[in-house]
Amino acid sequence: MVAPEPASPGPTSRLPHAAVWLIAVSLAFIACSQVLDLDAPVANPAFGQAVAHAGARGVFAFTGQVTKNTYGVFMVDVDAGTIWCYEWDEGRGSLRLLAARSWRYDRYLEEFNVGEPTPREVESLVEIERTRRLQEAGARED
Numbered sequence: 001m002v003a004p005e006p007a008s009p010g011p012t013s014r015l016p017h018a019a020v021w022l023i024a025v026s027l028a029f030i031a032c033s034q035v036l037d038l039d040a041p042v043a044n045p046a047f048g049q050a051v052a053h054a055g056a057r058g059v060f061a062f063t064g065q066v067t068k069n070t071y072g073v074f075m076v077d078v079d080a081g082t083i084w085c086y087e088w089d090e091g092r093g094s095l096r097l098l099a100a101r102s103w104r105y106d107r108y109l110e111e112f113n114v115g116e117p118t119p120r121e122v123e124s125l126v127e128i129e130r131t132r133r134l135q136e137a138g139a140r141e142d
Contacts, residue, residue: 072098
């Protein structure tokens with residue numbers, strides 16, 4: 001029986017020393033750029049560019065169910081203070097405007113089309129509860 005010859009050393013599967021350092025430096029650069037946010041603009045935006053404001057701005061669209069069997073697209077224009085809804089008309093194969101409304105002046109109403117308890121009734125109940133708590137707290141201190 002003949003013993004097998006030892007396998008000859010082939011090309012090494014290790015990366016050259018310089019490649020390992022190149023990968024390490026690249027990873028360090030990526031980590032630093034993530035921490036330091038190097039993608040942020042260096043200069044201030046130009047006067048002609050839109051300025052970021054707090055809160056949502058613009059027009060938003062989302063889908064939703066209008067009736068038991070129909071769906072629509074609801075759109076909100078935050079800047080103009082309007083909302084409107086389109087329904088998909090299967091027979092015509094098109095969108096149909098169902099409703100549109102501005103809420104610009106709605107915010108000035110205190111009570112409109114409200115159910116029980118009304119805001120005034122809730123206010124009265126809260127005042128009664130506060131008075132009771134204050135009386136209880138005063139009785140404990142005596």
